[in-house]
Amino acid sequence: MEATYTPCTTGTAGAELDRNVTAMTGEIAMPRANGELVFDAPWQSRAFGMAVSLSKAGYFTWDKFRTELARAIRDHGQNGVDEYYLRWLDALEQSMAGSAVIDHKVLHEREEDFRHGGRDEVF
Numbered sequence: 001m002e003a004t005y006t007p008c009t010t011g012t013a014g015a016e017l018d019r020n021v022t023a024m025t026g027e028i029a030m031p032r033a034n035g036e037l038v039f040d041a042p043w044q045s046r047a048f049g050m051a052v053s054l055s056k057a058g059y060f061t062w063d064k065f066r067t068e069l070a071r072a073i074r075d076h077g078q079n080g081v082d083e084y085y086l087r088w089l090d091a092l093e094q095s096m097a098g099s100a101v102i103d104h105k106v107l108h109e110r111e112e113d114f115r116h117g118g119r120d121e122v123f
Contacts, residue, residue, distance in 0.1 A: 017055060020062045028069045031081045044085040051092045060095040068094040 022037075024030055031038040039045040055062050068091035078084045096102045113119040 017052065017062055020066075021052060024066065027073050028066055031084055038081055039085075040081045044081065044088075047085055047089050047092065051088065051095070054092075054096065054101075059099055059101060065091055065095045068092075 021030075037048070039048065051065060054060065055065060069087060072087040072090035072094070073084075076087060076090070078087050093102070093104075093107070097104070110119070
Protein backbone atom coordinates (compact mmCIF):
# COMPACT_ATOMS: atom_id res chain seq x y z
CA MET A 1 0.00 0.00 0.00
CA GLU A 2 1.47 3.35 -0.97
CA ALA A 3 0.39 6.73 0.32
CA THR A 4 1.64 10.20 -0.47
CA TYR A 5 2.35 13.34 1.52
CA THR A 6 0.02 16.28 1.03
CA PRO A 7 1.81 19.53 1.88
CA CYS A 8 0.24 22.10 4.19
CA THR A 9 -0.92 25.18 2.30
CA THR A 10 -1.58 27.50 5.21
CA GLY A 11 0.78 29.44 7.41
CA THR A 12 4.35 30.53 6.85
CA ALA A 13 5.83 28.08 9.39
CA GLY A 14 3.84 25.18 7.93
CA ALA A 15 4.89 26.05 4.39
CA GLU A 16 8.54 26.30 5.45
CA LEU A 17 8.35 22.90 7.15
CA ASP A 18 6.76 21.42 4.02
CA ARG A 19 9.68 22.72 1.95
CA ASN A 20 12.14 21.28 4.48
CA VAL A 21 10.42 17.88 4.46
CA THR A 22 10.30 17.57 0.69
CA ALA A 23 13.86 18.87 0.30
CA MET A 24 15.55 16.25 2.50
CA THR A 25 18.54 14.84 0.60
CA GLY A 26 21.57 12.65 1.13
CA GLU A 27 21.52 9.92 3.74
CA ILE A 28 18.24 11.20 5.16
CA ALA A 29 16.42 11.47 1.80
CA MET A 30 12.92 10.07 2.07
CA PRO A 31 11.89 7.05 -0.03
CA ARG A 32 10.26 8.16 -3.27
CA ALA A 33 8.66 6.70 -6.37
CA ASN A 34 8.07 8.98 -9.34
CA GLY A 35 8.83 11.95 -7.10
CA GLU A 36 6.19 11.06 -4.50
CA LEU A 37 6.96 9.98 -0.94
CA VAL A 38 6.49 6.23 -0.44
CA PHE A 39 4.97 4.42 2.54
CA ASP A 40 4.75 0.62 2.31
CA ALA A 41 2.60 0.20 5.43
CA PRO A 42 0.11 2.32 7.37
CA TRP A 43 2.41 2.65 10.38
CA GLN A 44 5.02 4.39 8.21
CA SER A 45 2.68 7.15 7.09
CA ARG A 46 1.47 7.51 10.69
CA ALA A 47 5.05 7.91 11.94
CA PHE A 48 5.67 10.47 9.21
CA GLY A 49 2.52 12.39 10.13
CA MET A 50 3.36 12.38 13.83
CA ALA A 51 6.81 13.85 13.21
CA VAL A 52 5.50 16.56 10.89
CA SER A 53 2.58 17.44 13.18
CA LEU A 54 4.66 17.55 16.35
CA SER A 55 7.27 19.73 14.66
CA LYS A 56 4.59 22.07 13.31
CA ALA A 57 3.16 22.25 16.84
CA GLY A 58 6.56 23.38 18.14
CA TYR A 59 7.58 20.33 20.18
CA PHE A 60 10.92 20.23 18.33
CA THR A 61 12.50 21.92 15.34
CA TRP A 62 12.75 20.16 12.02
CA ASP A 63 16.52 20.70 12.12
CA LYS A 64 16.66 18.74 15.40
CA PHE A 65 14.63 15.94 13.84
CA ARG A 66 16.85 15.80 10.73
CA THR A 67 19.94 15.66 12.94
CA GLU A 68 18.46 12.79 14.95
CA LEU A 69 17.44 10.97 11.74
CA ALA A 70 20.96 11.26 10.34
CA ARG A 71 22.38 9.96 13.65
CA ALA A 72 19.96 7.01 13.70
CA ILE A 73 20.83 6.07 10.12
CA ARG A 74 24.56 6.36 10.82
CA ASP A 75 24.27 4.31 14.02
CA HIS A 76 21.93 1.58 12.77
CA GLY A 77 21.95 1.80 8.98
CA GLN A 78 18.92 1.39 6.81
CA ASN A 79 18.19 -0.71 3.78
CA GLY A 80 14.82 -0.05 2.22
CA VAL A 81 11.58 1.65 3.12
CA ASP A 82 10.82 -0.37 6.26
CA GLU A 83 14.22 0.24 7.85
CA TYR A 84 14.14 3.91 6.84
CA TYR A 85 10.92 4.43 8.81
CA LEU A 86 12.28 2.45 11.77
CA ARG A 87 15.10 5.01 11.87
CA TRP A 88 12.44 7.71 11.50
CA LEU A 89 10.80 6.40 14.68
CA ASP A 90 14.18 6.39 16.44
CA ALA A 91 14.64 10.05 15.44
CA LEU A 92 11.12 10.95 16.55
CA GLU A 93 11.64 9.37 19.95
CA GLN A 94 14.96 11.18 20.44
CA SER A 95 13.47 14.48 19.26
CA MET A 96 10.77 14.13 21.90
CA ALA A 97 13.19 13.09 24.66
CA GLY A 98 12.64 15.20 27.74
CA SER A 99 9.18 16.24 26.59
CA ALA A 100 6.20 15.80 28.88
CA VAL A 101 4.31 14.44 25.84
CA ILE A 102 6.03 11.07 25.94
CA ASP A 103 6.72 8.70 28.80
CA HIS A 104 9.65 6.58 27.59
CA LYS A 105 9.00 3.81 30.12
CA VAL A 106 5.41 3.41 28.91
CA LEU A 107 6.54 3.64 25.28
CA HIS A 108 9.03 0.79 25.71
CA GLU A 109 6.51 -1.32 27.64
CA ARG A 110 4.06 -0.88 24.75
CA GLU A 111 6.76 -1.86 22.24
CA GLU A 112 7.37 -5.07 24.16
CA ASP A 113 3.64 -5.80 24.25
CA PHE A 114 3.44 -5.54 20.47
CA ARG A 115 6.67 -7.44 19.94
CA HIS A 116 5.49 -10.41 22.01
CA GLY A 117 1.86 -10.48 20.90
CA GLY A 118 0.42 -8.90 24.02
CA ARG A 119 -1.37 -6.25 21.91
CA ASP A 120 -2.89 -6.16 18.48
CA GLU A 121 -2.42 -3.29 16.07
CA VAL A 122 -5.41 -0.98 16.20
CA PHE A 123 -6.55 0.93 13.15
